[in-house]
Amino acid sequence: MSPSAVTEPPFRPRAVFTPEELAALTRRSDLAGVAVTAGLWASIAACFALLALFPNPLVFIAVVVLLGGRQHALAVLGHEAAHRTLCRNERLGDFLGDWLGARWVWQDVPRYRAHHLKHHAHTGSDADPDRSLNRPYPGSRRALRKRVIRDLLGLTGLRRLAAQFLMDIGVFRYTVAAEVERLPQDGRRWTDYLRSGVRHMSGFVLTNLLMLAVLMTLGIGWTYLAWAVAYLTTFSLFIRLRAIAEHAAMDRDPDVRRNTRTTRAGWLARLTLAPLNVHYHQDHHLMAAVPCYRLPTLHRLLRARGVVAEPPTYLGVWRAATAGAAR
Numbered sequence: 236m237s238p239s240a241v242t243e244p245p246f247r248p249r250a251v252f253t254p255e256e257l258a259a260l261t262r263r264s265d266l267a268g269v270a271v272t273a274g275l276w277a278s279i280a281a282c283f284a285l286l287a288l289f290p291n292p293l294v295f296i297a298v299v300v301l302l303g304g305r306q307h308a309l310a311v312l313g314h315e316a317a318h319r320t321l322c323r324n325e326r327l328g329d330f331l332g333d334w335l336g337a338r339w340v341w342q343d344v345p346r347y348r349a350h351h352l353k354h355h356a357h358t359g360s361d362a363d364p365d366r367s368l369n370r371p372y373p374g375s376r377r378a379l380r381k382r383v384i385r386d387l388l389g390l391t392g393l394r395r396l397a398a399q400f401l402m403d404i405g406v407f408r409y410t411v412a413a414e415v416e417r418l419p420q421d422g423r424r425w426t427d428y429l430r431s432g433v434r435h436m437s438g439f440v441l442t443n444l445l446m447l448a449v450l451m452t453l454g455i456g457w458t459y460l461a462w463a464v465a466y467l468t469t470f471s472l473f474i475r476l477r478a479i480a481e482h483a484a485m486d487r488d489p490d491v492r493r494n495t496r497t498t499r500a501g502w503l504a505r506l507t508l509a510p511l512n513v514h515y516h517q518d519h520h521l522m523a524a525v526p527c528y529r530l531p532t533l534h535r536l537l538r539a540r541g542v543v544a545e546p547p548t549y550l551g552v553w554r555a556a557t558a559g560a561a562r
Contacts, residue, residue: 243490243492245490246490246491246492246521246542248521248522251536251537251540251542252536256536259529260522260525260529260532260533260536261522261524261525261526261529262323262526262529263320263321263322263323263328263526264322264323264526264528265322265323265324265327267322267526267528268321268322268323268327268328268331268526269322269327269331271312271315271321271511271527271528272312272321272331272335272336275305275308275309275312275336275510275511276335278301278305278308279302279305282298282301282302282305282461283298283450283455283458283461285297285298286298286455286458286461287453287455287458295461298458298461298465299461299464299465299468299469300465300469300507301506301507302461302462302465302469303465303466303468303469303470303472303473303507304469304473304506304507304508304510305510306339306340306462306465306466306470307470307473307474307477307507307508307510308510308511309335309336309337309339309340310336310337310340310342310474311336311510311511311513311527312331312332312335312336312337312511313332313333313336313337313342313343313344313347314332314347314351314513315328315332315511315526315527316328316329316331316332316333316336316337316344316348317332317344317347317348317351317352318348318351318523318524320523320524320525320526320527321526321527329344332344333345333438334438334442338438338439338441338442339439339442339443339446340439340466340470341396341399341436341439342411343435343438346409346435347411350364350409350410350411351411355520355523358482358489358491358494358495358520359482359485359486359487359488359489359490359493359494359495360487360489364410364412365411365412365478365482366412367412367413367414368412368413368478368482368483369478369479369482369483369484369485370413372479372483372484372556372557373483373484373555373556373557373558374556374557375557376557378557379553379556379557382475383472383475386468386469386471386472386475387468387469387472388468389464389467389468389471391471391475392466392467392468392470392471393467395471396467398415400432400436401415402415402435403431403432403434403435403436404428404429404431404432404435405418405420405423405427405428405431406418406420406428443462446459446462447459469507473507473508476508476549476553477508477509477513477514479552479553479556480496480498480508480514480516480549480552480553481495481496481498481516482494482495482496483552483556484552484555484556484558491517491520491521492517492521492542492543495516495517495520496516496517496546496547496552497514497515497516497517497518497534497543497546498514498516498546498547498548498549498552499514499546499547499548499549500514500549504549508549511527512527512528512530512531513527514546515530515531515533515534517543517546518530518533518534518537518543521537521542521543
């Protein structure tokens with residue numbers, strides 16, 4: 236760590252922005268939240284329409300890539316609701332982020348919120364519940380290639396399904412990180428597992444059955460296969476690559492400017508790795524009360540006032556994260 240980094244004063248929003256600027260940056264909008272959600276679902280519908288109109292293997296592969304990105308966006312929508320920044324009306328924001336976002340990819344906002352706020356409180360420390368996601372980095376390119384191959388073969392997705400099932404029935408403690416903790420099972424009966432499973436899994440099952448039913452009603456039920464394949468493959472890959480970009484190979488330091496990273500994202504990255512402005516991650520950690528639709532403005536202001544540096548590209552981040560000895 237450089238001497239300048241040690242002496243750098245802590246970031247205080249009120250020292251950088253006027254009260255009027257802070258109010259504008261943190262202003263939540265029901266209309267914007269609905270528009271973000273509607274745009275996301277319109278893009279999902281477009282993916283299914285594309286596959287239905289051009290049913291060939293190349294289009295199927297392209298749609299699997301796109302749907303993996305859209306599933307990633309549904310998870311990010313849940314993340315936004317977890318911070319209560321999606322809408323001004325918190326009930327509306329919770330509904331949109333949970334039932335039109337997280338539930339479709341086997342997540343839920345209430346449990347994720349409790350987990351994720353601990354991540355914000357302890358980023359860069361051993362108490363960070365997401366620490367295991369970035370512990371392997373910096374590592375080797377070979378190790379990352381093996382993980383990517385497992386993602387694309389669906390092995391990571393199958394492992395995630397098994398872990399999620401065991402979390403939902405109460406065998407493992409809930410987490411979205413890479414390590415799970417087994418819970419005590421003394422005195423639990425099969426009915427306890429059943430009740431817990433129904434409570435936590437019903438949203439995912441019902442939403443996906445609804446999607447399948449709609450597609451079948453439209454006469455294109457077979458296109459749901461692309462959704463399932465994407466969930467097991469490209470969705471896993473995009474989550475991994477995004478996690479690397481956000482915190483991997485950063486300093487173990489309480490300062491967000493040294494433990495969290497914003498990354499430049501082109502149009503393709505925005506469709507896959509960086510939906511809903513999630514690539515402005517350092518900016519988000521600096522001011523978590525700023526809605527996703529105002530993060531570009533926040534980033535421009537922070538850059539102009541010398542608070543944050545020009546962000547690296549995803550390729551540059553992955554190179555830094557795979558700078559281990561073994562190639």
